[in-house]
Amino acid sequence: MQEPIPKKAIQKADVLIEAMGWIRRFRDSVTVIKLGGSLLDDEEALRHLLIDIVFMETVGMRPVVVHGGGKAVNQAMAAAGLEPRWVQGRRYTDDATLGIVEKVLGGELNELIANKIESYGGRAMPLNTTGESNNNVLYGEPITLEGENGERLDLGHVGHVTRVDRDAIENLCFAGQVPVIPCLCETDEVVDGKRQLLNVNADTAAMAVAEALGAEKLVFLSDVNGVLRDKDDPSSRIGTLTPSLSKELVGAGVISGGMIPKVEACLQTLANGVGKVHIVDGKLRHSLLLEIYTNQGVGTQIVNEPAA
Numbered sequence: 001m002q003e004p005i006p007k008k009a010i011q012k013a014d015v016l017i018e019a020m021g022w023i024r025r026f027r028d029s030v031t032v033i034k035l036g037g038s039l040l041d042d043e044e045a046l047r048h049l050l051i052d053i054v055f056m057e058t059v060g061m062r063p064v065v066v067h068g069g070g071k072a073v074n075q076a077m078a079a080a081g082l083e084p085r086w087v088q089g090r091r092y093t094d095d096a097t098l099g100i101v102e103k104v105l106g107g108e109l110n111e112l113i114a115n116k117i118e119s120y121g122g123r124a125m126p127l128n129t130t131g132e133s134n135n136n137v138l139y140g141e142p143i144t145l146e147g148e149n150g151e152r153l154d155l156g157h158v159g160h161v162t163r164v165d166r167d168a169i170e171n172l173c174f175a176g177q178v179p180v181i182p183c184l185c186e187t188d189e190v191v192d193g194k195r196q197l198l199n200v201n202a203d204t205a206a207m208a209v210a211e212a213l214g215a216e217k218l219v220f221l222s223d224v225n226g227v228l229r230d231k232d233d234p235s236s237r238i239g240t241l242t243p244s245l246s247k248e249l250v251g252a253g254v255i256s257g258g259m260i261p262k263v264e265a266c267l268q269t270l271a272n273g274v275g276k277v278h279i280v281d282g283k284l285r286h287s288l289l290l291e292i293y294t295n296q297g298v299g300t301q302i303v304n305e306p307a308a
């Protein structure tokens with residue numbers, strides 16, 4: 001007599017069918033995924049995230065990874081006896097610091113992420129300025145910030161992205177490769193035959209990439225389950241955040257630290273036409289797939305003000 005098919009097997013097939021609508025909806029669409037430094041040293045979380053990204057690519061989405069790695073840079077600076085200095089949330093970047101940032105973010109972490117994607121069955125291309133072939137895709141200019149009294153604050157080699165090599169990224173996506181982009185840019189301007197390398201906040205780098213590609217979605221993966229009313233209470237998650245509520249919460253000090261550039265990047269990205277922006281907990285297993293392929297809201301979605 002034939003063995004009955006276990007219920008669990010049928011449920012698995014049901015799940016596949018449920019996902020079909022989402023898979024069709026997002027086929028061929030670009031999603032930019034920003035990996036925060038807080039996740040990169042959590043091996044299990046990183047493994048699950050990168051497998052999710054391989055899944056997305058396998059079912060016809062076009063994932064593009066932009067990564068930070070502030071924590072790893074802090075560790076490398078400490079090992080070199082250097083003390084990080086922060087100016088309005090940006091790392092003051094002198095020559096020695098830039099050397100470390102390039103080695104750690106542009107080299108080690110960038111290669112590690114691409115290699116891991118390949119080891120999970122995907123194809124990936126690290127896009128950086130180190131090594132023999134420079135295949136950088138981000139260009140920019142130094143930024144200057146203003147102090148409380150309007151004075152100019154020096155940040156050293158810190159910049160923001162003004163131009164993205166969209167064709168290079170899209171060609172990789174079309175060829176079934178996942179572009180892996182570190183948060184560094186080169187100056188557009190060439191001086192003495194050379195471009196200067198600049199350190200860029202990873203949230204703003206991801207924003208620039210999403211805008212340039214006209215991405216369907218931008219997902220920030222961090223170590224918190226979204227924007228919280230009380231940052232120490234995960235149950236206080238705000239499911240949906242509008243520009244006016246964000247401003248109110250930043251003003252009240254509810255949104256602070258590393259969450260400020262993230263929320264600012266989200267708002268600017270929305271204003272510049274990216275369909276949807278999410279802040280999601282990268283440590284929650286399959287948070288990325290849940291966010292994209294189900295109705296389950298797992299993080300905070302940032303949306304424009306509802307029409308009056």
Ligand SMILES: Nc1ncnc2c1ncn2[C@@H]1O[C@H](COP(=O)(O)OP(=O)(O)O)[C@@H](O)[C@H]1O
Nearest residue numbers: 036037038222223227228231254255256258259
């Ligand atoms: N209202 C808030 N909700 C959630 N996190 C917040 C909030 N305010 C400040 N944070 C802090 O922001 C951090 C996330 O930003 P950051 O450390 O820059 O992450 P990443 O390295 O992933 O980019 C959280 O770990 C948390 O400590």
Ligand SMILES: CC(=O)N[C@@H](CCC(=O)OP(=O)(O)O)C(=O)O
Nearest residue numbers: 037068069070090091200201202
């Ligand atoms: C200018 C500046 O501050 N650059 C950041 C780049 C890394 C980053 O932003 O990483 P996370 O996403 O892990 O925070 C830095 O040097 O730490």
